[in-house]
Amino acid sequence: MNRKAKRFTFGGVLLLGLVAAWLHMTDKNYIYKALVYNFADIDDHLIFDQRTVDAPAKAQPWPLASNYNRITWADTLQNQHQQLGSVAFLVVHRDSILHEQYWDGYSDKSKSNSFSMAKSIVSILVGAALRDGYIKGIDQPVSDFLPSFKEGAKSKIAIKHLLMMSSGLNWDESYANPLSVTTEAYYGTNLKKVIKRLEAVEEPGQTFSYKSGDTQILGMVVEAATGKSLSRYAEDKLWKPLGAEHDAEWSVDNPTGIEKAYCCFFSNARDFARIGKLYLQNGVWDGDTIVDPAYVRASLTPNGLQNSSGQPADYGYQWWLLPNYKGQNIFYARGILGQYIIVIPEKEIIIVRLGKQRGERINGHPSEVLAMIDAVNEVVE
Numbered sequence: 001m002n003r004k005a006k007r008f009t010f011g012g013v014l015l016l017g018l019v020a021a022w023l024h025m026t027d028k029n030y031i032y033k034a035l036v037y038n039f040a041d042i043d044d045h046l047i048f049d050q051r052t053v054d055a056p057a058k059a060q061p062w063p064l065a066s067n068y069n070r071i072t073w074a075d076t077l078q079n080q081h082q083q084l085g086s087v088a089f090l091v092v093h094r095d096s097i098l099h100e101q102y103w104d105g106y107s108d109k110s111k112s113n114s115f116s117m118a119k120s121i122v123s124i125l126v127g128a129a130l131r132d133g134y135i136k137g138i139d140q141p142v143s144d145f146l147p148s149f150k151e152g153a154k155s156k157i158a159i160k161h162l163l164m165m166s167s168g169l170n171w172d173e174s175y176a177n178p179l180s181v182t183t184e185a186y187y188g189t190n191l192k193k194v195i196k197r198l199e200a201v202e203e204p205g206q207t208f209s210y211k212s213g214d215t216q217i218l219g220m221v222v223e224a225a226t227g228k229s230l231s232r233y234a235e236d237k238l239w240k241p242l243g244a245e246h247d248a249e250w251s252v253d254n255p256t257g258i259e260k261a262y263c264c265f266f267s268n269a270r271d272f273a274r275i276g277k278l279y280l281q282n283g284v285w286d287g288d289t290i291v292d293p294a295y296v297r298a299s300l301t302p303n304g305l306q307n308s309s310g311q312p313a314d315y316g317y318q319w320w321l322l323p324n325y326k327g328q329n330i331f332y333a334r335g336i337l338g339q340y341i342i343v344i345p346e347k348e349i350i351i352v353r354l355g356k357q358r359g360e361r362i363n364g365h366p367s368e369v370l371a372m373i374d375a376v377n378e379v380v381e
Helices: 003-025 030-037 075-083 117-132 152-156 159-163 181-187 191-196 212-226 230-239 269-280 293-299 367-379
Strands: 049-053 086-093 096-102 248-252 265-267 320-325 328-335 339-344 349-355
Touching: 030 181, 049 230, 075 086, 075 367, 086 269, 096 269, 117 159, 117 212, 117 230, 117 265, 117 269, 117 293, 117 328, 117 339, 159 212, 181 191, 181 212, 191 212, 212 230, 230 248, 230 269, 269 328, 269 339, 269 349, 320 367, 328 367, 339 367, 349 367
Parallel strands: none
Antiparallel strands: 049 248, 086 096, 086 349, 248 265, 320 328, 328 339, 339 349
16 A cells, blocks of 8 residues: 555544544434434334334224225325335225235335324324323423523423424424434434424514424423323323224333324334224214313314415314315324325315325325325225
8 A cells, every 4th residue: 555545544544533523422323323324214113212102901992994906096195105116005984994005025014104194193293192181281380390490591481392392492493414413303213302402583473484393392201291102102092992903102302201293103014093983073082082072173283373475374273285276175193205195175085195205295295195085085984
C-alpha cells in the first residue's frame, strides 16, 4: 500500500471514529439501526421489542356472507393491488365478510404493522378513558398527567389540541431525515426523553399540523390516567371485548418502556376490521358502551381547523374524514405504507387494506382509498 493510500485509509477511519463519537455524545446511537433497516417495514415487529395485546379466550369470528368471495373486481383495482404491494384486502358488509384476499404469503392470521392507524386506536382509548372517568374531559390540561407540561407555553396544551393535531409543538414529521425526531422515535429507545425535549412554538388549537408526537403524548396521557400500559388498556377495552381472534402486538421503545403510540400496532385484516365496526356502531359492542356515542360523533366531525396552507383539514380526533364523498360521509384510519380501515356507514361497509406502498394523493387523500371506495360501491347495494 503506498503512502497516499495509507493516508486515505487512516483519514477514513479517523472520520468514522469522529462520527461515532459525535453520535454517542449527542445520544443519537439510534441512527445505526435506522441506517441498517433504512425505512420502516410492515414486518418490523421482528426487529423491535413488542408487548402482547391478548385476545380473549373466546373469540367472536366474523360470519361469511352468502356470496363470500364471489365478487368479480375490476382489473384496475386488482392491478393497483399488485402495483402497490397489497398483502390483504378485506370487505365486510352488514357484519359479514363479503370478500378477502391475501398476497405474498400473508393470511388472515398474519401480523402486519398498522403504522399510523394506531393513532385512531389511541383516540378510541382516550374515549374509553373518558367513559371510565380516568379523564375528566378533552379540555383537561395535559399537565394534569405529565409534569413536564406544567411550565411555560406547553402548559396551555389540552387533550383536545392533541386529538386535533394542533399542539403547536416543534415535532418534525420527517421520515427521510435520519436525524429527525420521527426517526429517533421509531428507532430510538427512550420516547419519554424525546417528548420532554419538545417545545411549544405556536399557540395550541390554531392550526392543523399532522405530528406523530401529538399522538405519542396522548398515549402517555392514557397510561398516566389509567395506571396501565397502553397495550394492557387496549387489551381490556378493545381486544377482549371486541372478540379478537388473534393476539396483537404493540412495539415499545425498550423492554420496560412505553408503546410507540403513534404507530406500530400489529394485527391482521380481520381483527383490524373490528375497530371500524366499533365506530360504525357508535362505540357500542354487543350492547356495552365502550366509548360514548357523543365522543364518537365528535371524533368523526371535521375539527374546523385549517392547515398551514389555509385549507380545511379533513380530520377529526385522529381520524381522516371524507365528508360528502359522492353523497357519502366516510371515515378512515390510515398508515404511511397504505394501511387503511375505511368505513362507509350508509352501506354498513368496512374495508381493510394492508400493504407495502401507497399511491399518490388526490386532494389530500390517497388515490387507492378513493379507488377502493368506488370499486366496493359499484358491487354493493
